[in-house]
Amino acid sequence: MKELAQFFQDVAKRENIEYADIRIGRYRIRDLFFQDLSPKAIVDEEKFGFGIRVLYDGAWGFASSTKVTKEEIETVLKRAIEIAKASSMVRGDYRVKLAPEPVHVDRYITPIEIDPFSVPIEEQIDLLYRVNDTMLKVKGIVKTFSHMELRRRDQVFASTEGSLIETIIFTSNAGYTAFAVGNNDSQSRSFQDYPLNKGYEHIKNLGLLENAERIANEAVMKLYADEPDEGIMDLVLDPAHLSLTIHESVGHPTELDRVLGYEANYAGRSFATPEKLGNFKYGSPLVNFVADNILPGGLATTGYDDEGVECQKWYIIKEGILVDYSSTREVASILGFPRSRGSARADSFASFPINRIPNLSLMPGNEPVTPEDLIAGVKRGIYIEGRGSFSIDQMRLNFQFGGDMFYEIKDGKKGRVLKNVIYQSITPQFWNSMDGVTDERFWEPRGFVTCGKGEPTQIAQMTNGAPYARFRNIKVGRGRR
Amino acid sequence: MMEKFKNVAKKIIDSSKADHTEIFLYRVKEDNTRFGESRITQNMAKDITYLTIKVHSGKKTGAVQVTLSEDLKIGELLSRAMDIAKSSVEDPEYVPPVEKQDIPVISRAFRETEELPPHKKAEVLKEIFEDAKKKNLKVAGLFTNGLYQYGVFNSNGLEAYYETTMASFSNTVQTESSSGYARDQAEDVRNLMPKEIYHTAREKALMGQNPRDLEPGQYDVVLEPLAVADFLAFMLWTMDARGADEGITYFSGKLGQKIFDERVNMYSDPMSPLNPSIPFDGDGLLLRRVDWIKHGVLENLYYDRYWAMKQNKKPTGRPFAVIFEDTQKSVGDLIKQVEKGLLVTRFWYIRFVDRKSITITGMTRDGLFYIENGEIKYPVKNFRFNESPARVLANLIDIGKGKRVVGEEASIAMYMPALLVKDFNFSSKTEF
Numbered sequence A: 001m002k003e004l005a006q007f008f009q010d011v012a013k014r015e016n017i018e019y020a021d022i023r024i025g026r027y028r029i030r031d032l033f034f035q036d037l038s039p040k041a042i043v044d045e046e047k048f049g050f051g052i053r054v055l056y057d058g059a060w061g062f063a064s065s066t067k068v069t070k071e072e073i074e075t076v077l078k079r080a081i082e083i084a085k086a087s088s089m090v091r092g093d094y095r096v097k098l099a100p101e102p103v104h105v106d107r108y109i110t111p112i113e114i115d116p117f118s119v120p121i122e123e124q125i126d127l128l129y130r131v132n133d134t135m136l137k138v139k140g141i142v143k144t145f146s147h148m149e150l151r152r153r154d155q156v157f158a159s160t161e162g163s164l165i166e167t168i169i170f171t172s173n174a175g176y177t178a179f180a181v182g183n184n185d186s187q188s189r190s191f192q193d194y195p196l197n198k199g200y201e202h203i204k205n206l207g208l209l210e211n212a213e214r215i216a217n218e219a220v221m222k223l224y225a226d227e228p229d230e231g232i233m234d235l236v237l238d239p240a241h242l243s244l245t246i247h248e249s250v251g252h253p254t255e256l257d258r259v260l261g262y263e264a265n266y267a268g269r270s271f272a273t274p275e276k277l278g279n280f281k282y283g284s285p286l287v288n289f290v291a292d293n294i295l296p297g298g299l300a301t302t303g304y305d306d307e308g309v310e311c312q313k314w315y316i317i318k319e320g321i322l323v324d325y326s327s328t329r330e331v332a333s334i335l336g337f338p339r340s341r342g343s344a345r346a347d348s349f350a351s352f353p354i355n356r357i358p359n360l361s362l363m364p365g366n367e368p369v370t371p372e373d374l375i376a377g378v379k380r381g382i383y384i385e386g387r388g389s390f391s392i393d394q395m396r397l398n399f400q401f402g403g404d405m406f407y408e409i410k411d412g413k414k415g416r417v418l419k420n421v422i423y424q425s426i427t428p429q430f431w432n433s434m435d436g437v438t439d440e441r442f443w444e445p446r447g448f449v450t451c452g453k454g455e456p457t458q459i460a461q462m463t464n465g466a467p468y469a470r471f472r473n474i475k476v477g478r479g480r481r
Numbered sequence B: 001m002m003e004k005f006k007n008v009a010k011k012i013i014d015s016s017k018a019d020h021t022e023i024f025l026y027r028v029k030e031d032n033t034r035f036g037e038s039r040i041t042q043n044m045a046k047d048i049t050y051l052t053i054k055v056h057s058g059k060k061t062g063a064v065q066v067t068l069s070e071d072l073k074i075g076e077l078l079s080r081a082m083d084i085a086k087s088s089v090e091d092p093e094y095v096p097p098v099e100k101q102d103i104p105v106i107s108r109a110f111r112e113t114e115e116l117p118p119h120k121k122a123e124v125l126k127e128i129f130e131d132a133k134k135k136n137l138k139v140a141g142l143f144t145n146g147l148y149q150y151g152v153f154n155s156n157g158l159e160a161y162y163e164t165t166m167a168s169f170s171n172t173v174q175t176e177s178s179s180g181y182a183r184d185q186a187e188d189v190r191n192l193m194p195k196e197i198y199h200t201a202r203e204k205a206l207m208g209q210n211p212r213d214l215e216p217g218q219y220d221v222v223l224e225p226l227a228v229a230d231f232l233a234f235m236l237w238t239m240d241a242r243g244a245d246e247g248i249t250y251f252s253g254k255l256g257q258k259i260f261d262e263r264v265n266m267y268s269d270p271m272s273p274l275n276p277s278i279p280f281d282g283d284g285l286l287l288r289r290v291d292w293i294k295h296g297v298l299e300n301l302y303y304d305r306y307w308a309m310k311q312n313k314k315p316t317g318r319p320f321a322v323i324f325e326d327t328q329k330s331v332g333d334l335i336k337q338v339e340k341g342l343l344v345t346r347f348w349y350i351r352f353v354d355r356k357s358i359t360i361t362g363m364t365r366d367g368l369f370y371i372e373n374g375e376i377k378y379p380v381k382n383f384r385f386n387e388s389p390a391r392v393l394a395n396l397i398d399i400g401k402g403k404r405v406v407g408e409e410a411s412i413a414m415y416m417p418a419l420l421v422k423d424f425n426f427s428s429k430t431e432f
Helices: A002-013 A070-088 A121-136 A201-205 A208-223 A239-251 A329-334 A371-376 A427-432 B002-015 B074-087 B118-134 B194-207 B225-237 B241-245 B305-310 B331-336 B389-394
Strands: A019-035 A038-056 A059-065 A105-109 A141-159 A164-182 A185-191 A231-237 A289-292 A313-318 A360-362 A380-385 A390-392 A398-401 A405-410 A413-418 A421-426 A434-437 A447-453 A458-463 A469-478 B020-036 B039-057 B060-067 B106-108 B138-154 B159-174 B179-186 B218-223 B266-268 B290-294 B322-324 B340-354 B359-372 B375-379 B383-387 B396-406 B413-429
Touching (some): A002 A070, A002 A141, A002 A164, A038 B039, A059 A070, A070 B020, A121 A141, A231 A239, A239 A427, A380 A421, A390 B340, A398 B383, B002 B020, B002 B074, B060 B074, B118 B194, B225 B389, B241 B305
Parallel strands (some): A059 B039, A105 A164
Antiparallel strands (some): A141 A164, A164 A185, A289 A313, A398 A421, B039 B060, B159 B179, B359 B375
16 A cells, blocks of 8 residues: 555656645444344445545545556546546635645554454354343343444555655444333433444453443333423533533534535534634633544544644633634635644545544543532532433534433432433533533543534544533423423 | 446355355445535545445354455455354344345436536536625535446345436525525436526525524424425334334334324335335335325334244335325415414434434524515524424425425435424524
């Protein structure tokens, strides 16, 4: 792959173009999926190909192929140039400019202890089988799903600027769900959201089997739970749940391409517009969001992004104030930033890299605070664990979230289980209502491997870590009509 | 391509020592011209063929998927698939591959669509961008042309092949205070009218300027076909017989019952000219016309081959392309019937809140208007809804003219009418 990338650099430099890059990628995925005791999918995938991006007369062209040869690289390069020429016909006064980035010749590999593909598949299949078997033995459970996904991405990036970067990225993920039926109702509970860029040691440490009976029992408990009172009350949210609110209400609105209108037709725009930078009170002073693409195990920790920009760590919200965005080389240049934040990622060699949420986390507090301390400060409220329903408007303001497990809080104590809880807020109002956060002992890196954006939709992965946090006076409702 | 797919499949099946072998081939040759801020932001071409080999050893199954290449290592792939099958557990829900059937070979592919050159798309966009600039508007969207080929083959002699082209154009036109949206698609690009689609979005955006605040609550609403498609998709996904039989979904125990307004008729038929689609499902099972809802009665639920065998029913295949029977009434005719209510262009970010009652939530987007005494009075700021398609289809006031649409959530073509619905529940508002 490296030799072909160098060949590309040689031939691209001979063309009358401003810039070009190539990504040659080989993706291996092992996908295991059980429904009850039936192995619905046990699949080994391997995809191989390359994509070439060309900047000609201030406009982009992109073409890809699965025939990985020198001749095909020359053909596809010419196709990408032809497409870029078509784009330049309608660029008006705008010219794509790329924020500067040093030339990198480097190699990055996810540090792992156990190669997931070296583990016998029997062992992985057996684990999922036993998880479902355990859950199905709980009275009231009628259906179970379990899954495991193991990925290895080998990629070489090369540009006409001289960068030549090899990366090997491993991702490991597993989880499961139990459905209970009874009491004229159906409810589910999941062991969810634990993907990390790590080897199979991550799966071994998750405690999948150890938690299966508890998860199934909690699904059954929800059948007989009460629905919440509706009204204004306080919320204490766990890291798994918060990772989703962070993703939707902070991660997406601070993608600079979205802010600049590039996603207006589909994924939407953002209220967090450039004139707010440095002065907009996004949250309370306790609210600190750090983007960290060098976070060990982070799902966006890839060494370099898909346009050869080195991974970085930076504040996006500092003490409640919006201070920065995630960005690509093109959009960073539009706002005159000195460097891209290295957030251009593509879901395959056949996709154009787009501005993606980095590993973005709500930072823990400096005071020694436990989840129980947060709950103790609530007279009337709800404690929510895990992810459930979620939806947000296209400017990322009005949102509604559910959850996976709910407990009433009364007079500072966690009480009965509830079900069908939803809450609604407006993004800055919500983050400004945060008045409590636990310390670093309770911070967890939760992540996404299914973040959809772009047209045609691309799927990306990133970690959104969080501690536990408390929010005052939120509108709570019942999620069933 | 049928012959090429068949040859690849035959070679693999002939080399396989498995009890059964299934081959799935899918080619997507697609050019996507994406634009935002009235300029092309991404302009992309791809041509990928995915090959999946599934082998069965007794009741054990293993599968490999690769991108099809000229140096296809058939022996290696088969042995990887077989190793996986042997390492797996017996599937208690095992059903052998589909038997040989008479599946018609259908091509809905047009050379003009497949080969639409990038500069032709740029010429169309140039006119649109120039018009937008003159009117101080911004345009974002996607102009796609593609060829899609599907093949399913197996060691029982099954040969299923389908190909189609599709050109689509979607756009969002923005003013300082509003946006309008429209999209359309056609197998033959000569039937796609991007400038007209732009004009529709442009008019919505201009009408929508300076939206007023309105309080959320229950309103009679006119839902345009695109809004109906995305809204009903969530219900259609839950119409499987297994989920109902297991007590998980809304449809539990309702088969044969009248659950909706008697004017509701929904069916799928791959051969229907209203909404033609692939004539076989993912296993290669021939899809025929199935009435899902007839005069408001739940006539059928989706049976896959395992659940059909277990329940002694015939498998139906999954409804890929539903048709909701329409009337000749225009959106304007529906608006005329509204004393006080809202017109919804489009919904966005719809998600399940509760599967048992099919309660879903989402936002309005790109054109929400207040109606009074049968006329559109003014644009209003967007609302969140919490509502159930089951309740909506039981509370219909009227049904309008249908249109073949592809929603953002459903992503497959559905023939959906505009609907006039009583007391649609909007639970909160937003700031734009």
